[in-house]
Amino acid sequence: MKQRLLTAVNALVVFAALLVLWQIVLWVFRVPPYMLPTPYAVAKAVHTRLPTLLNSLAITAEESAGGLAASIAVGVVIALVFAQSRWVRKMFYPYTLLLQTVPIIAVAPLILMWVGAGEPAVTLIAFIISLAPIIANTTQGLISVDENLVHLFLMHSASRAQLLFKLRLPHAVPSLFVGIRIASGIAVIGAVTGELYAGSSQVGVGGLGYSILYAWSQLQTDYLFALVFATTVLGFCFFFLVMFMEWYFLHRWHESARVPEAE
Amino acid sequence: MNPAPEIRNDVPQIEIAGVTKSYGNGPAVLQSLDLTVCREEFVSIISPSGCGKSTILKLISGLTAPTSGTIRVEGMTPQNARETVSYVFQEATLLPWRTVTANIGLSLELEGVASDRRKKTIASLLALVGLNHVAGAYPRELSGGMKMRVSIARALATSPRLLLLDEPFAALDEMSRDRLNEEILRLRSEQKWAAVFVTHSVAEAAFLSDRIVVLAPNPGRIHAVFPVDLPSPRVAALRTSPEFDALVSRVSHALRETLAA
Ligand SMILES: Nc1ncnc2c1ncn2[C@@H]1O[C@H](COP(=O)(O)OP(=O)(O)OP(=O)(O)O)[C@@H](O)[C@H]1O
Numbered sequence A: 001m002k003q004r005l006l007t008a009v010n011a012l013v014v015f016a017a018l019l020v021l022w023q024i025v026l027w028v029f030r031v032p033p034y035m036l037p038t039p040y041a042v043a044k045a046v047h048t049r050l051p052t053l054l055n056s057l058a059i060t061a062e063e064s065a066g067g068l069a070a071s072i073a074v075g076v077v078i079a080l081v082f083a084q085s086r087w088v089r090k091m092f093y094p095y096t097l098l099l100q101t102v103p104i105i106a107v108a109p110l111i112l113m114w115v116g117a118g119e120p121a122v123t124l125i126a127f128i129i130s131l132a133p134i135i136a137n138t139t140q141g142l143i144s145v146d147e148n149l150v151h152l153f154l155m156h157s158a159s160r161a162q163l164l165f166k167l168r169l170p171h172a173v174p175s176l177f178v179g180i181r182i183a184s185g186i187a188v189i190g191a192v193t194g195e196l197y198a199g200s201s202q203v204g205v206g207g208l209g210y211s212i213l214y215a216w217s218q219l220q221t222d223y224l225f226a227l228v229f230a231t232t233v234l235g236f237c238f239f240f241l242v243m244f245m246e247w248y249f250l251h252r253w254h255e256s257a258r259v260p261e262a263e
Numbered sequence B: 001m002n003p004a005p006e007i008r009n010d011v012p013q014i015e016i017a018g019v020t021k022s023y024g025n026g027p028a029v030l031q032s033l034d035l036t037v038c039r040e041e042f043v044s045i046i047s048p049s050g051c052g053k054s055t056i057l058k059l060i061s062g063l064t065a066p067t068s069g070t071i072r073v074e075g076m077t078p079q080n081a082r083e084t085v086s087y088v089f090q091e092a093t094l095l096p097w098r099t100v101t102a103n104i105g106l107s108l109e110l111e112g113v114a115s116d117r118r119k120k121t122i123a124s125l126l127a128l129v130g131l132n133h134v135a136g137a138y139p140r141e142l143s144g145g146m147k148m149r150v151s152i153a154r155a156l157a158t159s160p161r162l163l164l165l166d167e168p169f170a171a172l173d174e175m176s177r178d179r180l181n182e183e184i185l186r187l188r189s190e191q192k193w194a195a196v197f198v199t200h201s202v203a204e205a206a207f208l209s210d211r212i213v214v215l216a217p218n219p220g221r222i223h224a225v226f227p228v229d230l231p232s233p234r235v236a237a238l239r240t241s242p243e244f245d246a247l248v249s250r251v252s253h254a255l256r257e258t259l260a261a
């Protein structure tokens, strides 16, 4: 507990030091405010436009969460299918790699064309971009079960369903969480990137990515900074939420999720 | 020279006749193996590494099929006889996400035993292997010896008539191993199963068995069979008796011969 408090204090000290450095750079190099606003101006922008900012944050959070939830649901189902036979894996696994390597920026216009601008399109982009790590990690977890455990199940005449749901699936949960951790970061990036393209169906109102473009076009650099800051906070929130869920589900039995008792 | 071994029953539990086994197109791992294990008999198999000991257990349990020859367990094919057989692996192979109780219940659960009957069996097994105080613990909270006890309790839960044990105590320190050996004998005197026990330890084999089979390598085949005529019930003090020493040195000698050949 004391350790973690110390970590938090350290982080805050570093943050304060960065703010000071930022202010010094402004004074020394006389940077015009439309290039780099003062920390105070950014704080003021956050304060005066808080409702709009929170609205954008909520939109992007919803899109990322929706995309992530969909990729978890679909990814686990695909992984379950992959775990059934080596043949299926050989045939379809390369395509999941494709999913990972295709630049989403290149596909975004197509999605826009098919789905139309707005939140569904952005959610779809967040889903596509975060799917691959879920599939890859869950499949790995499902098939890397100790052979002796499989033999044990066979000795007691386990059915295919029992093997899957009482052995492979629980065994894959830690790997699934590794996948979710990676995917959660990508989903937020995907949503913000998606918004740059398929941002909003309503001028001036949209998620963080859309608002970043908009603030940029208006040269509202202080608000632009506030938006970037909000994007980072969103990413952090996702990360910590996933970490907490991982801890909650795994700490009783899994080594990796254990909080060290004494250091 | 030796008096006939005292076998409680001469009905065969396992009959292995002329079994040869090779994996894929590889060389024979086992060559024309003949071995009969009687009901309630405890047979140990000992050999240098890689002679096919684990393969024999896998054949008896039907997890792999012989290349030629026949195997019968209670007169049935190994696959059909599975519900009379339990397997104990070298590592405890517990499910880390299940508590001790739920791990012991696994075999019954898989075989579709109703939950109230399962609970009764688990409770009596917990007491039998002395794990009542850790019933709700997860495997990572247990010592190696405790994990092995859970594994044995799980194997006994289905009331098997044949137990296959593949170096179950190899990873344990000598003291835990001796304790568990004594426990195995006690459990067996209560439950009367037959056992095929694979080990690298001559002393362990001598302490537990009615018969010791020594395998020779390349390909795996029976080199010598030693009936064990030590007094029963076997108690810890037996390990320091001259008869015990004599047996151990005879088996060790045979084991060395297999390496020289
Ligand atoms: N699934 C398998 N596929 C191919 N070869 C195998 C397989 N299992 C075992 N073998 C081979 O069969 C031989 C005997 O293996 P086995 O595990 O039965 O020996 P063992 O006597 O149990 O050895 P150890 O004392 O090291 O446990 C070895 O040469 C091994 O490489």
Ligand SMILES: [Mg+2]
Pocket (backbone or CB within 6 Å): B053, B054, B055, B166
């Ligand atoms: Mg072996």
